[in-house]
Amino acid sequence: MAKRAAPEVNAGSMADIAFLLLIFFLVTTTIPKDSGINRKLPPMEENDEDVIIKQKNIFTVLLNGKDQLLVEDELMELKDLRAAAIEFLDNGGDGSCDYCNGAKDPASSDNPDKAIISLKNERETSYSAYISVQNELVAAYNDLRNRRALQIGARRGFPEMDFVLMEKSYKDPKFIGNKDKLKELIDQIRSEYPEKLSEVQ
């Protein structure tokens, strides 16, 4: 009997099998893209003492059931909201805010620490309109903080970085630089323009 060589396994269909698996995973893949606006709800306990806040320090934003925007009792377009909020927050009416660029109008907010934005919506308001308004108000704070970050960042060793980038770098484990100093700077800017957004239930 002649010695027979073991036959070679045909690997030609390997590609087909791999393609089959590939197509399965291609179809089932949903690359996660979850992102959104972070908010903190106020805790439940009621504090009875009424804090008296001057009317001029409150910026009222009302979104009614027809998705119309009423800012300080006047009808406003969504695209003007950001500028109006910045103007209010950055006013610095009592002169204690030396980094504010506002008009220093005594009839508007005293300083960014006291300025409160009050957001009210009705049950019929649509969710997309509400998110747009939230987005614009967050944008107003971010714009102010970005400007401040560019002003003082260079002196503190973080030039050419706006606030959003700073926060991103702080969370990034690959960031090269002094994270303690960065944290200090972020906290300082946060306290200079604190996010005071209250929602009326």
Next chain:
Amino acid sequence: MSKFKKQKDSSVPAVNTASLPDIVFMLLFFFMVVTVMREDNLLIENRLPVADQIEKLDKKNPISYVYAGKPAKGYEKFGTEARLQLNDKFAEITEIQAFINAERAALREELVPYLTVSLKVDRDANMGIVGDIKQELRKANALKINYTTGTGSAMDN
């Protein structure tokens, strides 16, 4: 020297496909790694609104999802008003507290304070249901929330 003059084969040689499986396997592994199977079967319409001042949801922290929207096609018997969905079924507003407690019980103890609730609400839903959800979350003391949105200009909403 005619020795080096090879007889030229005029036909084009076939492309070697031996490395094709390797390439396909590489792609396969990539997709296998990034694949996340859908956790929840959506019974509602869920077109998220868009915004541009957004932060990434931190995957290191535990996340619970709360969906709301109009019942999807095939579930019209549940009405046309926006409904709440927890896990795989429709739920009532009052079930949120139990849901949050169940989510907390499934977590390691040190992670419980970091639980974030992601609100995935359809853009056409109204704020009534969102306000109710927020109120229930406050009662359950789940205060970290995230309005999950897509990316885009807020003016397009």
